[in-house]
Amino acid sequence: MTTEFKTPQSKTSPIAGLHRRDVLRVGAGAAATLLAARTLAPSGVFAQGAGPETTKATLGYIALTDSAPLIVAKEKGFFAKHGMTDVTVTKQASWGTTRDNLVLGSEGNGIDGAHILSPMPYLISAGKVTQQNIPLPMYILARLNYDAQGISVGMAYKDLKPTVDATPLKQIFLKMKAEGKQAKVAMTFPGGTHDLWIRYWLAAAGIDPDKDVETIVVPPPQMVANMKVGTMDAFCVGEPWPGQLVSQGIGFTACNTSEIWQNHPEKSFAMRAAYVDKNPNAAKALLMAVQEAQMFCEDMANKEELAAIVGTRAYFNVPVKDIVGRLKGHYDYGDGRIVENSPGVMKFWRDHASYPFQSHDTWFLTEDIRWGKFAPDTDVKAMVAKVNREDIWKDAAKALGVKEADIPTSTSRGVEKFFDGKTFDPANPAAYLDSLEIKRVA
Incomplete structure (x- = not known):
């Protein structure tokens, strides 16, 4: 049973005052990066060179905490700082709506990019979940978060x-x-x-x-x-x-x-390939704004403000108390277990949470092969190379002033371990599939 929704693409009003603040409360790690970024003001990396090809973009989000970087980039003025002065961040009712509006694109009253489930750009690019199975090329520009x-x-x-x-x-x-x-x-x-x-x-x-x-x-x-x-x-x-x-x-x-x-990797920031190919500077500017927002979201000192921003009626319409506890790492499981400073707290930037490791996308595709969403003979390596644009992420991070030590040198995070003892070696996905007892593939 699949539930689909169609909703009007209403403009989201800024939260008064938030995006006009010039002082950002950032942790020590992010402060150096943001200091470097501030030297690029008033319009980020493009102040001294060619600006973005367009100042416009329409981005979708689902009311989930891991959409926060897109919302923060809008409300704290990061999009505008990097030259993208006409960015709309608009709520989607379901992931089906997100998919449909990506197919339409902003020219068709849809969206150019989105906060999205990491496997979806692959399913959309391959035409696995689109109407009449028509492929829509997509690019993953960043991972938005780990865990939670x-x-x-x-x-x-x-x-x-x-x-x-x-x-x-x-x-x-x-x-x-x-x-x-x-x-x-x-x-x-x-x-x-x-x-x-x-x-x-x-x-x-x-x-x-x-x-x-x-x-x-x-x-x-x-x-x-x-x-x-x-x-x-x-x-x-x-x-x-x-x-x-x-x-x-x-x-x-x-x-x-x-x-x-x-x-574990979770959501991604992805855009229609056509938008990125036509507007590479604009796409880079959007990405820089999202990266800067991720640094803001990561800082524990900003969690209360972050919860207040996303919790408003314009975005989630959820009480701050229902957001901020787990955002800070306080986990009341509701069954008697309470964990403080949970290692499973949502990560937006640290531990390379923003960088889209290609090895992680290899796992997502392998799991979708496991459950019959992709054929066993799918050329996973080629698909990942086409959709995952970690190269754009690195260019944006360098332009933003991110330290070399904080930019991964490999597209693989290596062998991953799961709670039940299973391991996934991105260099040998077949061995992982062979180790699984319940699956839809022989």
């Missing part, structure tokens, strides 16, 4: 105590299946990150996500309301919705997705 998605479970299962280990749910889910009333688990887009996390979590416990439960699609902002009325038994989505679920006493967090894979 949540797998949530309804209160009816609290006594079973499922955590990152979903095994306690296996027998009851199989019993429900035998009785003809399969448990429903929700994610936000087929083949997207939330789909992959909840599938990995279930499969690691011996629960087949395609056969033992019913997997449904629900837009992120509707997750809490749907669990409240009993539409689903478990779901995976990003903050602030898992935290809000706990604050309302409707369900609990079984695990932070960082417990599945520590420092």
Whole structure:
């Protein structure tokens, strides 16, 4: 069951005063970078050279905490600082809406780029999820964050105590299946990150996500309301919705997705390839603004302000208290577990969170092969080389004044380790697939 929404592309009003502040509270690591960037004012890297080809761009976002860099870049004036004075950041009702508006492009009253699930630019570029399977070339320009998605479970299962280990749910889910009333688990887009996390979590416990439960699609902002009325038994989505679920006493967090894979890649900043190819300077300026915003979002001193910015009616329309706790690393799981200074806190910049490692996209594509979204003979290496534009990220970072030590020298982060003992070597994806018991590929 796929839920699609069509919403008007309304302009988002700036939050009065926020983007006119000249003083940014930044941590020591980011301060040096921003000091270098300030020397480029008034219009960033283009003050002394050729400016952007256009000052316009329309960017989409979903009401999720990891969209914050795009919102902050708008509200703190970073887009304007880098010469992009007419950027609209507009809310999308679902990932299906994001896809449809990317296909339209801003010239068709759609969008030029977006905060997006990292596998989606590949699914869109390959025409796997577009109308009539028509490919729309996309580029990933940056990763927006690591970690901090949540797998949530309804209160009816609290006594079973499922955590990152979903095994306690296996027998009851199989019993429900035998009785003809399969448990429903929700994610936000087929083949997207939330789909992959909840599938990995279930499969690691011996629960087949395609056969033992019913997997449904629900837009992120509707997750809490749907669990409240009993539409689903478990779901995976990003903050602030898992935290809000706990604050309302409707369900609990079984695990932070960082417990599945520590420092895992999550959302990306992606744009239509046509926009980037036509306006390379503008795309670079947008990226620099997003990178600067990520530094702002990373600083613990800015978390209260960040939560206040995104929580407004214009953006999330969510109480700050439902956002700021987990943003600072305070995790009340809702089942008695409370973790302070969680290592699974959302990371926007540190640990190379912004750099789009090609090895990570290789994992996303390998998982989508695992679950039948791509054919087993897909040329993953070629696809990643075409969609992942880490070269543009590096150019933007250097222009922004990011230290060489903070710019990765390899497009691979190397072998990745998962909670269940599995490992993924990006140089040998086939070995990883062979090690998995539940999959749709031989």
